[in-house]
Amino acid sequence: MKYLKICIHILIVIFLTVLTQVGGLIWITVFGFFKYRKSAWSKRKRLLSFSVIYLLCVAFIVPNLAPLNHRKALPAFDEYLAPHNLGYVLLCRNYVHDDLHYNLVEASKGFEANYGIPVTYLDAGFPFIDGFPLLPHLSHNDGRKIDLAFIYQDASVKTTNDNPSLLGYGVYEEPLEGEVNQPQKCKDAGYWQYDYAKYLGFNTDKELEIDLDYTRYLIENLILKTSASKVFIEPHLAQRINLSSNYPNTIRFHGCHAVRHDDHIHLQISK
Ligand SMILES: [Zn+2]
16 A cells, blocks of 8 residues: 555656656655655645645746746736646746747737737746756757747637637648648658647637738748747648748758647747
């Protein structure tokens, strides 16, 4: 029984570390303290204490320590740049390197001022340790990579920053007839993981489709203002949005070993 308990704690620590980076350490600290004090508190009280301490750390301690590693949290509620949902902030997945933070915020302010649409971010990076990947994105490990949502049109053809996916991933803008079908090519080549995000994204069934013009303005704006070194987007969308020819060195195909990029934009800067 004792060993089972230890195993469960180890699994929880691994899970929290993979998901939030800091959660595992906070778990060890809080439950280690209860163990040390031989606390008689019930499981519920212990879990509640962990939750409160976790939230306090995420709100006040992590944002003050991250700058030691040249990382800064992206805004949670600003009208020009915000996460797709608050989960990205609560799970500490909204940190980027100083090099990217300033330019991304400025680019978003400019975009919102010009086009009236805020920029929506998805997974960015963790607050600490270069080389620590933000799974499942292996490359998001140095604060210089970020995923951003497309801009959509609703059923009345109104431009919106709403999103067809609850998580922001996994609802694809499929290739049309005559367009290059890279997802099919990758699957045919045996890369089964290429579209696995469709199982995780939680389609909201909202009637939304990509706004090609606004998404192009967004990508162009971001490339210019952040000096992006690479932007990954699925080849058929790069073709449809008419982007590749203007930025042949920046708009790239990410390779079949990655995942589909017709549900989000990946942007990165070089060191
Ligand atoms: Zn990415």
